[in-house]
Amino acid sequence: MENLWKVIHGSGLRVVGMALTIVIGFLLMPFLVHHLGDRYYGYWALVGAILGYYGILDFGIVTAVEWHVAKAIGEKDATAANRAISTSFYVFAALGGVVLLVTIVLAGLAHLFISVPSDATLFRKVILITGLGFAIGFPGRAFLGALSAHLRWDLISITNQSALLLRTGLIVTVIKAGGGLVALATVSVLTDVLVFLSFYLALRRIQGQFKLSFALASVATLKGLLPYSVFTFIIKMNDQLRLYIDPVVVTTFVGIGAVTHYAIGQRLSLAFRDSMIALLGMLAPWFGRLFGSKDYVAIRRVLEFGTRVSVSVATAMTCLLLLYGRQFIEAWMGKNYFDAYWVLFFLVSAAFFEVSQFPSMSYLYGVSRHRFLAYITLVEAGLNVALSLYLVRIMGIAGVALGTTIPCLAIRLFVQPAYVCRHAGISVRHYYVALFGRAMFATALGVLLPWALLFRWISQPKMPVLLAVIACQCLIAISAAYALALGKEERATFSTALRRTWVRQVPAPATVPVGEIQS
Numbered sequence: 001m002e003n004l005w006k007v008i009h010g011s012g013l014r015v016v017g018m019a020l021t022i023v024i025g026f027l028l029m030p031f032l033v034h035h036l037g038d039r040y041y042g043y044w045a046l047v048g049a050i051l052g053y054y055g056i057l058d059f060g061i062v063t064a065v066e067w068h069v070a071k072a073i074g075e076k077d078a079t080a081a082n083r084a085i086s087t088s089f090y091v092f093a094a095l096g097g098v099v100l101l102v103t104i105v106l107a108g109l110a111h112l113f114i115s116v117p118s119d120a121t122l123f124r125k126v127i128l129i130t131g132l133g134f135a136i137g138f139p140g141r142a143f144l145g146a147l148s149a150h151l152r153w154d155l156i157s158i159t160n161q162s163a164l165l166l167r168t169g170l171i172v173t174v175i176k177a178g179g180g181l182v183a184l185a186t187v188s189v190l191t192d193v194l195v196f197l198s199f200y201l202a203l204r205r206i207q208g209q210f211k212l213s214f215a216l217a218s219v220a221t222l223k224g225l226l227p228y229s230v231f232t233f234i235i236k237m238n239d240q241l242r243l244y245i246d247p248v249v250v251t252t253f254v255g256i257g258a259v260t261h262y263a264i265g266q267r268l269s270l271a272f273r274d275s276m277i278a279l280l281g282m283l284a285p286w287f288g289r290l291f292g293s294k295d296y297v298a299i300r301r302v303l304e305f306g307t308r309v310s311v312s313v314a315t316a317m318t319c320l321l322l323l324y325g326r327q328f329i330e331a332w333m334g335k336n337y338f339d340a341y342w343v344l345f346f347l348v349s350a351a352f353f354e355v356s357q358f359p360s361m362s363y364l365y366g367v368s369r370h371r372f373l374a375y376i377t378l379v380e381a382g383l384n385v386a387l388s389l390y391l392v393r394i395m396g397i398a399g400v401a402l403g404t405t406i407p408c409l410a411i412r413l414f415v416q417p418a419y420v421c422r423h424a425g426i427s428v429r430h431y432y433v434a435l436f437g438r439a440m441f442a443t444a445l446g447v448l449l450p451w452a453l454l455f456r457w458i459s460q461p462k463m464p465v466l467l468a469v470i471a472c473q474c475l476i477a478i479s480a481a482y483a484l485a486l487g488k489e490e491r492a493t494f495s496t497a498l499r500r501t502w503v504r505q506v507p508a509p510a511t512v513p514v515g516e517i518q519s
Contacts, residue, residue, distance in 0.1 A: 013157035060232030065145030074292020103131025133189025140196020265343030287366020306359030312481035346401035446480025
């Protein structure tokens with residue numbers, strides 16, 4: 001119950017944080033463009049892209065720390081948790097040094113890709129400030145992984161949201177006061193450093209016997225982290241390929257003008273995927289803790305409950321996007337972009353097959369079997385590229401999207417569940433009928449029946465009306481899923497945890513030793 005409360009509470013805050021980020025980003029971009037101008041904002045976007053590539057230097061170690069600390073909590077081994085945190089902290093510190101060196105090299109080469117001397121000088125200052133801040137904050141990722149292992153996404157979300165509001169307020173203030181890119185970079189760096197400092201203080205507060213020491217860092221511990229992290233890194237690279245290669249294919253074979261039409265459907269499908277990650281992408285450390293305590297019965301129970309919830313939510317969102325996607329595109333972008341609907345149709349279908357399996361993916365991470373996930377995502381990415389290159393010549397942009405859907409359907413709906421069921425000791429028939437099938441059909445009925453009887457006849461010419469109709473349908477679908485997809489015991493457990501979240505019965509703030517935390 002304690003862990004379920006943490007997951008529900010953290011999920012809600014993560015969704016709020018994602019929505020807040022989207023809204024602020026939508027409002028802040030025109031403000032910055034207006035005050036900085038196209039050229040200087042372009043330099044800021046370039047710096048942001050470079051920092052995005054720096055993130056690859058994570059090498060999946062954050063996820064490895066999350067798993068090792070979660071496992072240590074399940075095993076009630078405070079020393080193992082401290083070793084993992086300390087080792088990753090100093091490894092990230094070394095990687096931060098690499099980031100700083102790369103930044104210095106990029107700053108020295110600025111004149112090669114920026115022809116205006118004054119702009120090159122400005123770019124050097126901005127990239128050095130942001131690179132230095134990134135290098136300083138990089139070790140803080142160890143604390144992020146450890147907090148995730150404690151299932152404290154509420155603290156992570158509140159910290160990130162507070163930093164987002166602080167950063168936005170400072171940016172607006174300094175830009176209005178006449179500050180430029182240097183001031184913008186300084187504000188961003190300072191708030192990022194504050195975030196990681198807050199993570200450190202939060203970890204000290206919630207983890208008893210916490211100790212960060214160079215003496216605890218060891219090559220042996222690093223060797224234990226790397227086998228886990230390397231497959232996480234491979235999965236991230238595969239996801240990068242299969243999710244973002246499509247615009248390149250469209251540009252090459254259809255034309256640059258078609259990219260905008262494709263991007264409309266792709267953006268909606270990625271928003272669907274990101275929403276599901278915020279809502280359900282937090283079960284891995286829970287599985288890790290249960291795996292550490294060898295509570296295999298609880299692991300299967302969490303896997304089954306998570307599957308019912310993920311399939312229900314994914315089904316509701318998929319049905320709503322497919323039913324109202326055309327009207328949404330018209331209200332959002334106009335009738336000239338109707339061809340984006342088929343892109344949306346195929347990509348959302350592909351996203352459904354993936355996000356409905358998030359609990360089984362988390363299970364593989366939690367029991368350190370994600371090597372299999374690395375292999376199948378590699379196969380999926382390869383098939384995605386091959387099919388997209390073939391179908392784009394036949395169907396245009398819709399063919400590129402279909403090339404994404406076919407391998408995702410085959411691997412996520414058949415290959416991955418079969419492996420997870422065999423490893424978790426769950427009957428394949430029970431999975432497809434009692435878990436996946438029951439949740440999908442109950443939720444789809446909750447969407448399609450009201451739509452056929454009532455909502456299809458309601459005109460939705462404007463975005464507010466359309467969103468209101470979608471919200472009503474969503475509430476009906478959630479009610480149907482709650483009543484028909486979940487079992488009686490699951491409904492009671494979920495309701496109790498939800499009531500606790502609603503009345504804000506936050507766990508006692510007193511420090512709890514690692515060895516006494518219940519799994």
